[in-house]
Structure formats: structure tokens, C-alpha cells
Amino acid sequence: MIEPGIEWRVSDRLVPYDEALGEMEARAASVRVGEARELVWLLEHPPLFTAGTSADPVELINPLGFPVHEAGRGGRYTYHGPGQRVGYLVLDLEKRGKDIRCFVHALEGWMIAALSRLGVEARREAGRIGIWTGKGPDEAKIGAIGVRVKRWVTMHGFSINVSPDLAHFGGIVPCGISEYGVTSLQTLGLEPSMKLVDAALEQEFPAFLNNLTGISEGA
Template sequence: MVERSALLVKRPGRVEYAAAWEAMRAFTATRTPDTLDEIWLVEHPPVYTLGQAGRAEHLLRESDIPLLKTDRGGQITYHGPGQLVAYVLIDLARRGLKVRQLVSIMEQALIDCLAEYGIAAERRAGAPGVYVGEAKIAALGLRVRQGRSYHGLALNVDMDLAPFAWINPCGYEGLVTTQLADFGVHETLDAVGARLIGHLQRLLPLS
């Protein structure tokens, strides 16, 4: 039986959203009780994604950016170069976790990671994600199938934020977005990802 603490980190780099989504679904569908939990750190070309209950009217204007309807929770969000995306492929039952607990762990890992850069971030009740003041810096969206999670979180590091203005981010009209670069942080995605992984590994329960 696999150790509950085991966690494999993969860094595929920049990949098309649809390809990553299909790979996540395939991994989740074929994993066994002995399959290691994995976290994938990726970056996507520009794409809007719409959650299962997402409403297309939250896309405010047409652009060349494709829109894909996915099977995660949440409304509409944007992914693009300079954003760190972490896909969290966890066997919840094996770690004794409920979905809300995993969401809380992901948010806390982000908050702790940002604190290392001197950025005071916080969560908001009823609005998953992480915020700095009134601006959102990280979004969350999960799908759980047979007790196993996929999808994950997206942290804005150093990207073009303009496409967020063409949507109601996460379904909230007028929601402002921000990023690490706005606070004078200019680390690579790999460096930020390494810090984030450290906090996720620390916070995920062993049993």
C-alpha cells in the first residue's frame, strides 16, 4: 500500500489547457489505491475556462482567446503565460480529507507562500481563492471523482492581466485582479512553484 505522505511533483512546463485537462481526467480514471498522489505545475497559452455551472454572459467581450467549458467548479477565469497553475491530484479518502478541507489547505498554502514575499493575503468566506486587499491574486477550482481530486489553483505571477478585464472573474462583476509582479516580486514560475509545493507538502495530512 502506498504511503499516505507520498507526493510526486511534475513540471510539464507550458501545455495547452485541453491537453492538460484530458491528462488529468485520464490519470484520475485509471489510478488505483496504490497510485501516488501528484501535483502538476504548468503554464497555459491564453485561454478562458468556464466551470460546470458557469454562465457564458460573464464573458464580456469577444477576443481571439478561446473559451472552453470544463468539468471543474466555479465560473469563468483566465489562464495565460506568466501564471502558475498547480493541478492537485489527491486521493482524499487516503489522506482523510473532505473537499472543503482540501480547498482550505490550498488557500493556506497560497497565503503562506505569498507571506514569504511580504504580501499579506487572505481568503474570503463563500468566494474560494486568495485576495490581497480587494484584488484577487489566485483562483481555485476542483473536481472530485470517486474521492479523488483534479484541477486545482492558479496564481498570477507576472502576466498580462488585461484579459481579466474582459470577463467577470469567477463570476464577480468588477472584481480586480493582481499579481506578484505588482508587488515588486519578479521570480520565475519555477521558483514560485517550488515555494508553493513546500507549503502544500507541509499542510497536506499524512493520514
């Protein structure tokens, strides 16, 4: 069950990136001054690339000429497009522990737990950004994370590859990691259903909130 103070929103259309970014920033400002509820927003974007604050132009190839947006979040280049579940989180960390490291760790755990419900053995990998699955030659990235925290309110969030066109990732070096590929639920032979992904995320969301203040510095 979602807390009454949090809006859980699912968009059934492709949301332009500029529109999403503008709404996210406005919502974060309103949350900070107590004029709006926190927000979890699940959506899809049209094909595009976003550049984080550490993006290196040499990692942008973009042969199809997709739009490139400055995101303002941490990280490097990321692809978004149809068939990818994007989750944006506008949460008030001032009342949830004021610990950015804990927030990112809990966010990773939320994705891993949701993917487990869908039959995917996913994990963190030391020294690499994102969520990974498979071993050896089958090892690949299935989820990405990029967040920004302003005045203790979070923005941006995560993406999970459900059934995107994986060839589109060839337009960048995803998150600066060239040694490994990307995969999706569809590629792994699982049902590529957004509704199932959303249900798994919703089921694991209460545990994610509980973990925001439950991770020690040594975790």
C-alpha cells in the first residue's frame, strides 16, 4: 500500500523529456515548502539520450540523431525510449534520514527486489553503476540509476529495460561502461509487460521506504 502522502502516478503515453523534467523540478520545489505530496512517477519517453553531470562527449555516437538532453542528475549518458520503464522519484529526504548514500542503496535494492519478483536474478556490481544480471558472456545491464538531490528533495531515479530496442543503446557508451552489453526482460525470455513491472515495483515500494533509514554507514 502506498503512503497517503505519496502520489503514485503511471503515465500511459510517451512523455516528452522536457515536460517531465519541468514537472519534476516544479514538484520538488513544492514538496520542499510543503505545498505538494511526494511523487513516484512511472512513465516511458520517446527515444532520446540524457547527459548527466559527468557525461563525456566522446561517449556520444548517436548515429540516428536522437535528441540529447542535459539532465542535471549525476552520471553520464543514458538512453530512454519506448519499452523502458522509467521511474522518477520526488521524495523528501529531510524526513527520511537525510542520507543520499542510503537513498541510492535502497533504490538499487528496490529494483533488485522488483526484478526478483519477475524472475530475474539481478544484483549490484562493485565499481559499476546500475543493476546487472547474468554471468560470464551473458552478463549485462538491465537497469540504470541517476539521481539528483536538491534541498534534500530527490529528483530523477531509475530505468528498467522491459522491451526497448536495444540497438538504440549503441548510440552511446551507456553510463561510461563499454565492456558489457545491455539486456531486457524480453531478451531474457520473460514476459515484457509494463503492468507486471509496475505491480512488482508497487509491491516492493513499502520495503524501499523502510530501507531509507535502515542502512548503516558500513553497508
